[in-house]
Amino acid sequence: MIKKNKVICATSKYIRMSGHKVRRILTHIKNLSYKEALMLLELLPYRACDAIGQTLRSAASNAEHNHGKNKNFLFIETAYVTEGPRLKRIRPRAQGRAYSIIKPTCHININVKEILK
Numbered sequence: 001m002i003k004k005n006k007v008i009c010a011t012s013k014y015i016r017m018s019g020h021k022v023r024r025i026l027t028h029i030k031n032l033s034y035k036e037a038l039m040l041l042e043l044l045p046y047r048a049c050d051a052i053g054q055t056l057r058s059a060a061s062n063a064e065h066n067h068g069k070n071k072n073f074l075f076i077e078t079a080y081v082t083e084g085p086r087l088k089r090i091r092p093r094a095q096g097r098a099y100s101i102i103k104p105t106c107h108i109n110i111n112v113k114e115i116l117k
Helices: 019-029 034-043 048-067
Strands: 007-015 074-083 087-092 098-103 106-114
Touching: 007 048, 019 034, 019 048, 019 074, 019 106, 034 048, 034 074, 048 074, 048 106
Parallel strands: none
Antiparallel strands: 007 106, 074 106, 087 098
């Protein structure tokens, strides 16, 4: 019987951040190992790195506890972000007018896979 490697995923939903700001970071960590990606996320100065790092640690924890994989052999297979619902707010303006403020949200998805060397 052939044993297939399962893809383990983690998702963070409703992150109060624009999707294109998160996507900018995810392009850097695709196809990196788990440890390399964590080191890179700690060094980058962007606010999105905290949410991505939390999702990545969750995916590694899922792999270790639910599937019995070793964190040292994990690498990021896919990492993508989808747009979430937008929060719509109104700011009062002069002469009784209203100005709309749109606050975007996003969902971060990270899939990790174990590679045995």
